[in-house]
Amino acid sequence: MDSRIKRIYVPMTESGFYILFCLQQPQHGYGISQQVKQMTGGHLIISAGTMYGTLSKMEKDGLIAFVRDEEKRKLYRITDLGQEILDLELCRIERLYKNSKGEHVNE
Numbered sequence: 001m002d003s004r005i006k007r008i009y010v011p012m013t014e015s016g017f018y019i020l021f022c023l024q025q026p027q028h029g030y031g032i033s034q035q036v037k038q039m040t041g042g043h044l045i046i047s048a049g050t051m052y053g054t055l056s057k058m059e060k061d062g063l064i065a066f067v068r069d070e071e072k073r074k075l076y077r078i079t080d081l082g083q084e085i086l087d088l089e090l091c092r093i094e095r096l097y098k099n100s101k102g103e104h105v106n107e
Contacts (some may be wrong), residue, residue, distance in 0.1 A: 001084055005061055011092060015046050019054050020078060020086050023064050028073035029055060030067045058082065 009016065010030045018036040027035070035105045036044055046054075054075060063082035067075040078086065097106070 001047070001079065005081070005085070006088070008061070010088050011103065012089045014044060014086075015050050016054055016058075017043065017086075017089055019046070019051070020058065020063060020082055020089075023076055023078040023082070024086075026067045026075045026077045027073050037091075040067065 008052065012020070015036075022032045022035050029048070033046050033048075033051055036046055043074055055064065059066065059076065062079055063085055064076045065079050066078050069075070
């Protein structure tokens with residue numbers, strides 16, 4: 001993995017994390033925003049500007065890939081690089097959680 005990509009994306013913003021997480025299945029921006037709203041009980045609402053700016057950047061950086069157009073909407077999916085980044089972020093979050101509970105983790 002390119003160390004520049006790792007520096008840019010880890011740690012991730014909450015919006016970036018949820019966008020990448022949702023793209024483990026092909027999805028379009030509006031569907032992602034609805035899924036995130038549901039997953040977070042409405043605590044996180046991703047604006048259109050944030051959504052499409054993040055999708056564009058992640059596609060440019062190779063974390064996601066365009067799949068196809070469906071009813072005038074672009075569907076994206078996570079790439080192997082994106083999954084690697086997501087896995088790193090999930091490990092980081094898990095480490096934070098365990099450390100907050102006093103379960104020190106050695107990596």
